[in-house]
Amino acid sequence: MAKITLSIIKADIGSIAGHIKPSKKLIEAVKNYVSVKGKGLIIDYYISHTGDDVAILSTHKKGVLAEPIHKLCWEALLKGTQTAKDQGLYGAGQDLLKDTFSGNVKGMGPAVAEMEIEERPAEPFFFFAADKTDPGAYNLPLYLSFTDPMHNSGLILVPEVKKGYKFIIMDVSYTDADKIIELNAPEETYDIAALLRDPERFVVESIWSRASGEQVAVVSTTRLHNIAGKYVGKDDPVMLVRLQKNFPAAGEILSPYALTPYVAGFMRGSHNGPLMPVKENASISFFDGPPVVSCSGFCVKNGKLTEAVDAFDQPFWDYIRTKASEKAVAIREQGFLGPAMLPYSELEYGGIVETLKALEKRFILKK
Ligand code: F6R
Ligand code: MG
Ligand code: MG
Numbered sequence: 001m002a003k004i005t006l007s008i009i010k011a012d013i014g015s016i017a018g019h020i021k022p023s024k025k026l027i028e029a030v031k032n033y034v035s036v037k038g039k040g041l042i043i044d045y046y047i048s049h050t051g052d053d054v055a056i057l058s059t060h061k062k063g064v065l066a067e068p069i070h071k072l073c074w075e076a077l078l079k080g081t082q083t084a085k086d087q088g089l090y091g092a093g094q095d096l097l098k099d100t101f102s103g104n105v106k107g108m109g110p111a112v113a114e115m116e117i118e119e120r121p122a123e124p125f126f127f128f129a130a131d132k133t134d135p136g137a138y139n140l141p142l143y144l145s146f147t148d149p150m151h152n153s154g155l156i157l158v159p160e161v162k163k164g165y166k167f168i169i170m171d172v173s174y175t176d177a178d179k180i181i182e183l184n185a186p187e188e189t190y191d192i193a194a195l196l197r198d199p200e201r202f203v204v205e206s207i208w209s210r211a212s213g214e215q216v217a218v219v220s221t222t223r224l225h226n227i228a229g230k231y232v233g234k235d236d237p238v239m240l241v242r243l244q245k246n247f248p249a250a251g252e253i254l255s256p257y258a259l260t261p262y263v264a265g266f267m268r269g270s271h272n273g274p275l276m277p278v279k280e281n282a283s284i285s286f287f288d289g290p291p292v293v294s295c296s297g298f299c300v301k302n303g304k305l306t307e308a309v310d311a312f313d314q315p316f317w318d319y320i321r322t323k324a325s326e327k328a329v330a331i332r333e334q335g336f337l338g339p340a341m342l343p344y345s346e347l348e349y350g351g352i353v354e355t356l357k358a359l360e361k362r363f364i365l366k367k
Helices: 024-037 067-087 135-147 189-196 224-228 250-259 315-332 351-362
Strands: 003-011 044-050 053-060 111-118 124-131 165-171 180-185 202-209 215-219 238-242 262-265 271-274 292-301
Touching (some): 003 067, 003 124, 024 053, 024 067, 044 292, 053 124, 111 238, 135 189, 135 250, 135 262, 180 189, 189 202
Antiparallel strands (some): 003 053, 044 053, 124 292, 165 202, 202 215, 215 238, 262 271
C-alpha cells in the first residue's frame, strides 16, 4: 500500500459582518485556485469553513510539511485575502502574518494538521474544525475517547484498542522550539490528565496506536500570539482522527462532544464558553460564539475522498446544541466575573492592563 498524506491548512482571512463567516466569493476564490494550481500536485481536496475560518483539506503523496503543498495553500489563502479586500470584508488576511513564503506555513499564521498514513483497505477518518476557541478545546474529548471506557467501549471489547494509545503533548507556552512529552495510556493516564487539565498550556499534538504503532490523530497546535508577539485572534484549531479497527469507532470519537465542556474563546477570545457541536459551514452569533466545533467524515482510497458526511447533522445533536445554549446563557449570567472571563495572560486584548496600571496610581493607603 502506498503512503498518502492528509493535510489541513486553515486560516481566518476575512469575514462578513465581523467574525461571523467568510463570503461565498472568498470561498470560491480559494477553491478555484486550489483546483487549477493543484492539478498534478494534489490528488483530491475539500474546502469548507467553520465560523470565520477557511480550511483546505488535501490529499497527496508529498509527506508532511511539503513545500509545494504548503505553497499552494498559502497562495490560495492569499487569493482569498484579495477577494476579502475587494469586498471590504472584516479582518482580511488577518491570520497571514508573514509577507514572504519560506518552505512551509508553520509559524506564518495558518493552522496546520497533517498526517502521512499507510492507507488501510478501508480508511475512514474525521476532520474537525473549531472556531472561537483554541487547540486545548480538543484536550478533554481526546482524553475521554482514548482512555475512558465510558466513551470508548473498545477499551473493554477490542484487544487492539485495549493495548492503549501514546499521547504526544506539547507545551505551547515554550516558543523557541516544539517542546513535547510522550505519555502512554493506560499506565500514565493520570499524568496525561495532570497536563491536559491546563488546556492553555498543554495541548495534545498527536495520538498513536500502541497495538500497531500507527498514528491515529493530529491536532494543529499553533499559538498565534506566540508567532505575532501579541494576540491576533484565537487559534481556532483543526484536527484529523482516523477511525475503526485499531482505532476508536466514529461514535466513540464523537461521544465526548455531548458533554459541551467550557473552553477558552467566545467573545473577543477572552471568555469561557461551552463547545457547541455544529453542522458544517456553520456561522457564529450569540456573544461572538458560542465556541463551535464541526466534524466532517470521509473515506479515502488511493488519495481520492468520498463526499463528506456531516457528523453533527443528526437529530441527537440538536438536543446537545440546546444543552450547549443553556450552558452559554448560564455562564453569560456571570458577566465579566471570575470564571466567565479568561485570566490576564489569555485575554486577546491588552487594554485592561493599561486600565489597571492607571488605576494603581490612584490607590491610596488609608490612614
Ligand atoms: C476568532 C475571532 C475572535 C477575534 C476577536 C478579536 O475567530 O474571531 O477571537 O479575533 O474577537 O476581534 P477584533 O480583531 O475585531 O477586535
Ligand atoms: Mg476570527
Ligand atoms: Mg476564527
